[in-house]
Amino acid sequence: MVSQIHPDVEATATEIASMEIRGAATIAEAAARALRVQAEESDADDPREFDRELRRAARRLLDTRPTAVSLPNSLRYVFQRLAGDTVEERRASVVDGAREFCERLDNAQDDLGAIGANRLRDGDTILTHCHSTDALSCVEAAREQGKSLNAIVKETRPRKQGHITARQLREMGVPVTLIVDGAAGRYLDDADHVIVGADSIAADGAVINKIGTRSLAVTARERDTPIVVAAQTIKLDPATLSGHTVEIEMRAEKEVIGEDERDSIGEITVENPAFDVTPPRYVDAIVTERGQFPPESIVTLMRELFGEQIRTPWEN
Numbered sequence: 206m207v208s209q210i211h212p213d214v215e216a217t218a219t220e221i222a223s224m225e226i227r228g229a230a231t232i233a234e235a236a237a238r239a240l241r242v243q244a245e246e247s248d249a250d251d252p253r254e255f256d257r258e259l260r261r262a263a264r265r266l267l268d269t270r271p272t273a274v275s276l277p278n279s280l281r282y283v284f285q286r287l288a289g290d291t292v293e294e295r296r297a298s299v300v301d302g303a304r305e306f307c308e309r310l311d312n313a314q315d316d317l318g319a320i321g322a323n324r325l326r327d328g329d330t331i332l333t334h335c336h337s338t339d340a341l342s343c344v345e346a347a348r349e350q351g352k353s354l355n356a357i358v359k360e361t362r363p364r365k366q367g368h369i370t371a372r373q374l375r376e377m378g379v380p381v382t383l384i385v386d387g388a389a390g391r392y393l394d395d396a397d398h399v400i401v402g403a404d405s406i407a408a409d410g411a412v413i414n415k416i417g418t419r420s421l422a423v424t425a426r427e428r429d430t431p432i433v434v435a436a437q438t439i440k441l442d443p444a445t446l447s448g449h450t451v452e453i454e455m456r457a458e459k460e461v462i463g464e465d466e467r468d469s470i471g472e473i474t475v476e477n478p479a480f481d482v483t484p485p486r487y488v489d490a491i492v493t494e495r496g497q498f499p500p501e502s503i504v505t506l507m508r509e510l511f512g513e514q515i516r517t518p519w520e521n
């Protein structure tokens with residue numbers, strides 16, 4: 206019998222690949238929910254078939270975008286709770302595991318926000334890049350504490366996620382100045398903090414985030430503007446403990462330039478890396494739900510949470 210991937214899993218995978226579902230935490234939550242639907246709707250009649258279906262669904266979800274480690278971490282969390290002798294027991298364990306994962310994700314973001322908010326003072330100006338729910342959670346918590354903040358928001362070419370950030374900051378009552386990416390250097394002197402999210406954090410404390418984060422961090426360091434990375438612990442990449450590097454997603458050329466415009470220029474190469482790596486020396490603090498850490502010490506937390514043995518249960 207060929208194990209079936211549920212249409213909802215297929216739809217979630219398509220939406221992650223096309224970025225209708227995007228951002229590391231949102232992707233993680235969608236993946237856990239998709240695995241739950243796969244389990245709930247499975248009509249496998251023996252546990253081995255049930256597990257085979259789950260593994261296929263997990264591989265389909267993993268096959269979408271390679272950089273955000275929150276995706277494999279979310280699947281790993283659910284698989285670690287897979288238990289029982291019957292299909293019904295195994296189904297229940299996945300449903301509970303996925304529900305627990307989503308609850309923990311929400312709580313972690315709130316806890317992280319409360320910690321990050323302590324760094325922000327009344328009247329401060331933040332400068333943002335891309336759109337990060339973890340970073341915005343810090344702003345939201347600061348607003349709830351009654352602090353007034355201003356924001357300079359980088360547009361974030363080519364997909365302009367800065368527009369999402371601008372809209373959400375406005376909803377929080379934060380005045381926003383939107384700038385093109387190249388203007389960041391000029392506006393850094395007006396900023397008290399650069400605050401960004403992360404897709405993955407390596408064992409050496411390097412931060413993998415939206416392309417442009419690295420040059421922003423380097424310039425911010427030159428101006429002595431602190432750079433804060435807001436990242437729940439599901440952004441910690443346990444595979445980097447054993448020397449694996451994080452794959453940087455290369456996206457379609459057409460996100461950068463339309464075909465007609467490209468043809469009018471002549472023969473050119475277009476490249477569109479979605480993420481870059483910011484070395485730990487440019488980062489002041491990584492704010493997690495477990496506290497804030499200098500990037501160089503994040504490895505201790507990573508070992509505590511994941512151990513040295515990294516399992517990939519979907520490969521069996």
Ligand code: RUB
Nearest residue numbers: 227228229230337338339402403415
């Ligand atoms: C999103 C991005 C975000 C991180 C963190 O990239 O780089 O900064 O994913 O987001 P993309 P969050 O738009 O290509 O997915 O804090 O919401 O997890």
